[in-house]
Amino acid sequence: MARGSPTDKDCEMTVALALRNVSKSFGAIRIAGGIELDIRENEAVGILGPNGAGKTTILGLITGTLGLDAGRIEFYGRDLQRLSTEQRCRLGIARAYQVPQPFGDMTVFENLMVGACFGAGQTMAAAQVRCLDILEACGLSSLANAHAGGLTLLNRKRLELARALATKPKILLLDEIAGGLTQHEYDELVALIRKANASGVTIVWIEHVLHALLSVVSRALVLYQGQFIADGDPRDVIRDPKVAEVYMGIETDA
Numbered sequence: 601m602a603r604g605s606p607t608d609k610d611c612e613m614t615v616a617l618a619l620r621n622v623s624k625s626f627g628a629i630r631i632a633g634g635i636e637l638d639i640r641e642n643e644a645v646g647i648l649g650p651n652g653a654g655k656t657t658i659l660g661l662i663t664g665t666l667g668l669d670a671g672r673i674e675f676y677g678r679d680l681q682r683l684s685t686e687q688r689c690r691l692g693i694a695r696a697y698q699v700p701q702p703f704g705d706m707t708v709f710e711n712l713m714v715g716a717c718f719g720a721g722q723t724m725a726a727a728q729v730r731c732l733d734i735l736e737a738c739g740l741s742s743l744a745n746a747h748a749g750g751l752t753l754l755n756r757k758r759l760e761l762a763r764a765l766a767t768k769p770k771i772l773l774l775d776e777i778a779g780g781l782t783q784h785e786y787d788e789l790v791a792l793i794r795k796a797n798a799s800g801v802t803i804v805w806i807e808h809v810l811h812a813l814l815s816v817v818s819r820a821l822v823l824y825q826g827q828f829i830a831d832g833d834p835r836d837v838i839r840d841p842k843v844a845e846v847y848m849g850i851e852t853d854a
């Protein structure tokens with residue numbers, strides 16, 4: 601093969617998201633101390649770490665709701681530094697919040713339309729078709745005209761995921777979406793995440809409910825004191841003595 605030609609392996613290893621020497625502190629609390637991380641296209645990666653380690657903050661740095669102190673974040677090789685959250689969403693970065701953040705005064709369907717029209721830049725007609733499909737897939741069809749502010753926790757979580765999917769994400773950043781739900785309830789959300797991953801969406805999922813996480817991700821990272829102290833096969837990572845030492849209180853019924 602000619603020098604410089606991409607091999608099959610190179611093609612498989614397209615990096616979707618790259619953190620380069622990323623640093624972030626809040627006062628004396630160091631969230632990221634020169635983090636280096638590559639997440640490959642179509643990977644499903646879990647992020648673990650004790651409460652307060654900075655997992656949610658890392659998602660904020662990626663989506664741009666929080667600024668970096670130093671370093672660089674790239675999405676398919678493009679430096680995100682100067683891009684707004686909206687621009688990052690248009691590139692294909694979607695986030696589902698730990699505490700669902702619906703537009704409470706809008707209906708469920710309108711919430712999805714905001715994602716599809718403004719997040720993905722779709723025309724109204726195309727957005728409507730897409731949103732109806734997503735409503736159906738997420739079990740929200742019967743609630744299309746319901747006020748988003750009045751939904752139950754499960755339906756708010758469904759909507760959070762549905763609205764993120766409506767933005768046509770290339771990467772889906774999920775923050776503890778299983779918390780507060782019964783196993784039966786989050787099994788349904790897990791199935792949706794697996795389906796998104798199977799259709800090519802890269803997944804980065806912060807989750808304490810280990811068996812939900814392990815049924816989706818093939819790689820786990822553990823954030824502690826500003827660094828990822830473990831990175832690899834999830835079952836090896838959770839057995840890692842370093843991880844056991846720092847990460848107590850995890851649900852271990854996997």
Ligand SMILES: Nc1ncnc2c1ncn2[C@@H]1O[C@H](COP(=O)(O)OP(=O)(O)O)[C@@H](O)[C@H]1O
Pocket residue numbers: 626629631649650651652653654655656657658
């Ligand atoms: N905007 C902020 N300003 C100041 N401190 C913050 C802010 N956001 C988070 N923190 C602090 O940073 C630490 C990490 O928070 P967070 O990212 O929410 O952790 P995790 O998601 O791992 O539980 C916590 O101590 C939290 O109180």
Ligand SMILES: [Mg+2]
Pocket residue numbers: 655656657698775
């Ligand atoms: Mg958090």
